[in-house]
Amino acid sequence: MKYYIIAGEASGDLHGANLIKKLKKKDPSANIRCWGGDLMKAAGGTLVKHYKERAFMGFTEILKNIFKILGLLKFCKKDIDFFNPDALIFIDNSGFNLRIAKWAKPKGYQTHYYISPQVWASRSGRVKTIKATIDHMYVILPFVKVFYDSYDYKVNYVGHPLIDAIANFPKINSKKFKKAFNLDERPIVALLPGSRKQEITKMLQTMLTLPDLYPQFQFVIAGAPSHEASFYKAIIGKKPVTLIQNRTYEILSVAYSALVTSGTATLETALFKVPQVVCYKGSAISYAIAKRIIKLKYISLVNLVMDKPVVKELIQDDFTAENIKKEFDVISDQQKRTSLFLDYYDLELKLGSTGASKKTAELIIKTLQ
Known part of the structure; x- marks a missing residue:
């Protein structure tokens, strides 16, 4: 099977690396292409872009780099089409990932989200987008499952990956x-x-x-x-x-x-x-x-x-x-x-x-x- 994984920062790289290891263990023929970091690459993913290329923090910093971000989104879509994955997997990083999900779902890609965007903290209206664009959600905090239950959206609570890492x-x-x-x-x-x-x-x-x-x-x-x-x-x-x-x-x-x-x-x-x-x-x-x-x-x-x-x-x-x-x-x-x-x-x-x-x-x- 072919898996395309998108993570956006150091913590996503860590969790993405551990996920890649488990995917390869369950599916030895797995072909994994990813946006992440050195850990995901070391785990066996083919690294497309390093997370440090889009490490923008806060609203003003994002505005300053908006054209670079738009260019990365365009490139990511073309690369997904080129790879044509069986599963498209997002890890946190909602600003980038939900935009890709909106594009990917109508094209027929199977979408998965590991570590939910923090919709429980702000802009809960994004739940509507998630329900429309994400086929399978895997949450790592118990109160997040309760939050999604209130929106009648079935998610999988898998526990926190840091428990494993530590x-x-x-x-x-x-x-x-x-x-x-x-x-x-x-x-x-x-x-x-x-x-x-x-x-x-x-x-x-x-x-x-x-x-x-x-x-x-x-x-x-x-x-x-x-x-x-x-x-x-x-x-x-x-x-x-x-x-x-x-x-x-x-x-x-x-x-x-x-x-x-x-x-x-x-x-x-x-x-x-x-x-x-x-x-x-x-x-x-x-x-x-x-x-x-x-x-x-x-x-x-x-x-x-x-x-x-x-x-x-x-x-x-x-x-x-x-x-x-x-x-x-x-x-x-x-x-x-x-x-x-x-x-x-x-x-x-x-x-x-x-x-x-x-x-x-x-x-x-x-x-x-």
């Missing part, structure tokens, strides 16, 4: 890790400033106000694999921090606490049982627009799944050096840390068991048979 991650020896990267014996505070250049620049500058205040800790930046070290070093300057790229899970597995840019990383940090402060700041225009259309109590996946404020969220004007220091002191308190650990274990139970990629691959292949 359960299968090899145990890291803290002393060996520190020695390998010339770190000392002080506890590690992980700084996760995001994966796109615009957000890294905004987030890291404020995060870097912390290291000078806490010499008893060593601060490690988890660098995204798609950016050069020179990009980070221009922001870091002479701050007492260490940059380690493409080692996020290793860093989290030995971290004492973390500052995390809102996104999938907040869930990853929680599953590694690391106390965290969730941070986010966008451009003033993007934030003003987002605030009008996003109707949620929380921004982090941890709090959304638990439906309560498990981790502190510092958003936009609240994301300041003073507030970071205040909340860092809170998560350094042993009583607070114990409370967080208990909530993290409950979170893991809510996300379900392992096997999300395997279940999704089996369901996709079953529809083709």
